Amino acid sequence: MLSETKAADAEEAARCYLARLELEDLASLEPLEERVHLTFWGVDNYRKFLEDLPGYFGAKAVVLPDGGERHLVGFYLARAVDGDLEVLKLGVLPDLQRKGIGTRLMDACRAEGVRRGCSRCFLEVRKSNQRALQFYRAHGFGIAGTRVNYYTNPVEDAWVMEKKL
Numbered sequence: 001m002l003s004e005t006k007a008a009d010a011e012e013a014a015r016c017y018l019a020r021l022e023l024e025d026l027a028s029l030e031p032l033e034e035r036v037h038l039t040f041w042g043v044d045n046y047r048k049f050l051e052d053l054p055g056y057f058g059a060k061a062v063v064l065p066d067g068g069e070r071h072l073v074g075f076y077l078a079r080a081v082d083g084d085l086e087v088l089k090l091g092v093l094p095d096l097q098r099k100g101i102g103t104r105l106m107d108a109c110r111a112e113g114v115r116r117g118c119s120r121c122f123l124e125v126r127k128s129n130q131r132a133l134q135f136y137r138a139h140g141f142g143i144a145g146t147r148v149n150y151y152t153n154p155v156e157d158a159w160v161m162e163k164k165l
């Protein structure tokens with residue numbers, strides 16, 4: 001039974017594909033961010049990122065359910081400024097984590113950064129977020145510094161992580 005579930009999960013992950021993060025996804029983005037403990041920055045801000053500011057870009061992984069509708073299962077938001085790629089957000093729905101979707105998003109993010117002439121990628125991560133730390137280490141990031149009291153709710157320091165692109 002367990003292996004049947006695993007096979008079904010793997011099949012679902014294999015059906016995911018990457019596409020641009022669109023305004024129409026915002027309704028599903030808010031609950032996704034809540035589930036992975038990220039902070040939704042509000043429809044107006046995302047509208048600015050996606051439509052008005054060319055320095056921001058997004059992508060998403062989508063599952064095609066039986067009805068053929070797009071269903072958001074993961075996303076990243078990043079920006080390229082002065083040769084630096086900053087990963088602002090990255091999240092994958094808990095049920096579909098550890099199936100390579102985060103890696104597909106990270107690879108797409110990196111490729112977009114390189115296309116935009118970035119030579120370095122950096123990000124902040126809560127010091128307690130072991131899962132994300134392991135993920136970023138697996139992707140070649142190292143610790144570059146600390147930001148004290150960087151996060152609220154709860155207040156916590158951040159590691160700054162970086163890698164060369």
Ligand SMILES: CC(C)(COP(=O)(O)OP(=O)(O)OC[C@H]1O[C@@H](n2cnc3c(N)ncnc32)[C@H](O)[C@@H]1OP(=O)(O)O)[C@@H](O)C(=O)NCCC(=O)NCCS
Binds near residue numbers: 092093102104
């Ligand atoms: C971090 C996150 C995006 C990773 O997504 P994912 O789809 O699970 O990642 P992948 O399946 O591509 O994992 C790639 C590698 O990262 C490492 N990794 C990922 N999750 C891990 C975990 N829970 N424990 C240890 N290592 C982990 C492993 O080396 C893994 O390779 P493996 O499965 O072959 O061992 C996901 O855990 C997530 O959404 N977390 C909540 C939101 C978050 O914390 N975002 C980052 C904020 S800065």
